[in-house]
Amino acid sequence: MNAKLKSDMLEATRLTREGRLAEAMAILQGGLSGTNPSASSGSTGGDAGRQPLGRATRIIDMVPPSSGGGAWTPPNFNPSHSVPDTPGFDGASAQHQVPEALRDFLNRMGQPGSALGVDGLAGPIRARAPAPLPEGARFEERTFANPAGSRSYKLYVPSGYTGQPVPLVVMLHGCTQSPDDFAAGTRMNELAEEQTFLVAYPAQTQAANVSRCWNWFNAADQRRDRGEPSLIAGMTRQIMNDFSVAPGRVYVAGLSAGGAAAAIMGSAYPDLYAAVGVHSGLACGAARDMPSAFAAMRQGGAPYHEGDRLPVPTIVFHGDRDTTVHPVNGDQVIAQSGAGAKLRTTVSRGQAPGGIGYTRTVASDDSGQAMLEHWVLHGAGHAWSGGSPSGSYTEPRGPDASREMMRFFLEHARPAAASPA
Incomplete structure (x- = not known):
C-alpha cells in the first residue's frame, strides 16, 4: 500500500x-x-x-x-x-x-x-455469473446512444418468442445494482419465460453516478427528451423497432432510485408506457437537487404536479419499516399518479406465505378498472418483495411483487392510436 x-x-x-x-x-x-x-x-x-x-x-x-x-x-x-x-x-x-x-x-x-x-x-456489488438460460432463450447485451450520452442494457428474449407481438417490461435497478443482479433478485426473467414477454434492464454507469444510482434527484433528469429519461425512452423505442412488441403493452418498473426513475418515465412518457411499477421509490419531482433528495428520502418531498392529465396506471410496493426511503413516498407516488381523479378505493389485507403481512389498496375508475394499487408491506424494509436471495436488496418473505406487477400491467394497454411511432 x-x-x-x-x-x-x-x-x-x-x-x-x-x-x-x-x-x-x-x-x-x-x-x-x-x-x-x-x-x-x-x-x-x-x-x-x-x-x-x-x-x-x-x-x-x-x-x-x-x-x-x-x-x-x-x-x-x-x-x-x-x-x-x-x-x-x-x-x-x-x-x-x-x-x-x-x-x-x-x-x-x-x-x-x-x-x-x-x-x-453503500452495499455489496456482486460479481455474478449469468444464470443458465432455458434452451432457445437469449439474454443479450445491447447499447443505445443519443445526444444525452450512451448506456448499455440487457434484454431478455424468452424461448417462447418467435416473432409474435409480446409485451415489453423495462426494469430499472437500484443503487449499486446491475442488470444481472436485478434480474436475479426480481426473478423477472423466469416470469418472462413463463408468460412470454420481453424484459429490458438499462444499466446506469459509474461515470454518471458513482454508485450507479439513476439520477432521479436531478432536475435535468426529470423531463421528457432530456438526460436519462431520453436514454431510457430511446432504449425502449429501439427494442420496439427491433422486435415485435404488442401495441400499447410497454411497461416500466424499478426499485429505489430505479423506482423513482420509473415514476419519472411514467410522468414524462404517458404515451409510451401503459403502466408503471414503483418499488420503494419516490414520486417524480420529489427532489430537484442533492439536499432536497436527502430530505425527500427522510420525510417525503414535494412531487411535481402537471396540469390536467389522465391518471397514470401505477402499482406501488413499499415496506413500512423502510429506513432508506420513507414509506410516505409511496403515498406520494400514488397521489401523483392519480392526478386528482375521482376513484373508488377498496382495501384488503393478507399475509404472504413467507410471513410478511400487507395492506393492499386498489383505486378503480367508474368502469371498475383498477388504476392504482398500493401495497404496504408490514415489517418489510428497503427490498424487493418476494425476490430471490440470489440478488441484492430482496425480501423473499413478502408477496411476489414481480408477479403482481405483471398481473397489473397486463390489465392495462394504451390504445393503438396513443402508442408512439
Whole structure:
C-alpha cells in the first residue's frame, strides 16, 4: 500500500468517527480514482469537482440520521461494528461508529485479490455469473446512444418468442445494482419465460453516478427528451423497432432510485408506457437537487404536479419499516399518479406465505378498472418483495411483487392510436 493511500485511509477513518461520512467517502473515492478531493470544497459536497457534466455522484440509497443527529449511513449500517485498534473510539455513539461496509473497505483495502469498489460503501456489488438460460432463450447485451450520452442494457428474449407481438417490461435497478443482479433478485426473467414477454434492464454507469444510482434527484433528469429519461425512452423505442412488441403493452418498473426513475418515465412518457411499477421509490419531482433528495428520502418531498392529465396506471410496493426511503413516498407516488381523479378505493389485507403481512389498496375508475394499487408491506424494509436471495436488496418473505406487477400491467394497454411511432 503506498503512502498516499495509507494516509487517505487514516483520514477517512478519522472523518467517519466524527460522523462526517460524506467527506470520508470523498477521500476514499478520490484515492481510488486518482483524483484529489481537496481540489474542491471541503464541505460535504466536496466531490463536486469530479462530477461529469455537473451530475451529482454521491450515494443516494442512504439511511438518514436519527432525530438526535449523526451521519447518513449505508443501508447495511451495523452499529455493533467499530474500527479495530482505533485509540479513543467511542463504540457507544452511532455517529462515531463506522458503517459495516466502510469498515470492511478499510480492513480489506490493499489486500491481494480485493475486488471491493467504492460502491461497496453503500452495499455489496456482486460479481455474478449469468444464470443458465432455458434452451432457445437469449439474454443479450445491447447499447443505445443519443445526444444525452450512451448506456448499455440487457434484454431478455424468452424461448417462447418467435416473432409474435409480446409485451415489453423495462426494469430499472437500484443503487449499486446491475442488470444481472436485478434480474436475479426480481426473478423477472423466469416470469418472462413463463408468460412470454420481453424484459429490458438499462444499466446506469459509474461515470454518471458513482454508485450507479439513476439520477432521479436531478432536475435535468426529470423531463421528457432530456438526460436519462431520453436514454431510457430511446432504449425502449429501439427494442420496439427491433422486435415485435404488442401495441400499447410497454411497461416500466424499478426499485429505489430505479423506482423513482420509473415514476419519472411514467410522468414524462404517458404515451409510451401503459403502466408503471414503483418499488420503494419516490414520486417524480420529489427532489430537484442533492439536499432536497436527502430530505425527500427522510420525510417525503414535494412531487411535481402537471396540469390536467389522465391518471397514470401505477402499482406501488413499499415496506413500512423502510429506513432508506420513507414509506410516505409511496403515498406520494400514488397521489401523483392519480392526478386528482375521482376513484373508488377498496382495501384488503393478507399475509404472504413467507410471513410478511400487507395492506393492499386498489383505486378503480367508474368502469371498475383498477388504476392504482398500493401495497404496504408490514415489517418489510428497503427490498424487493418476494425476490430471490440470489440478488441484492430482496425480501423473499413478502408477496411476489414481480408477479403482481405483471398481473397489473397486463390489465392495462394504451390504445393503438396513443402508442408512439
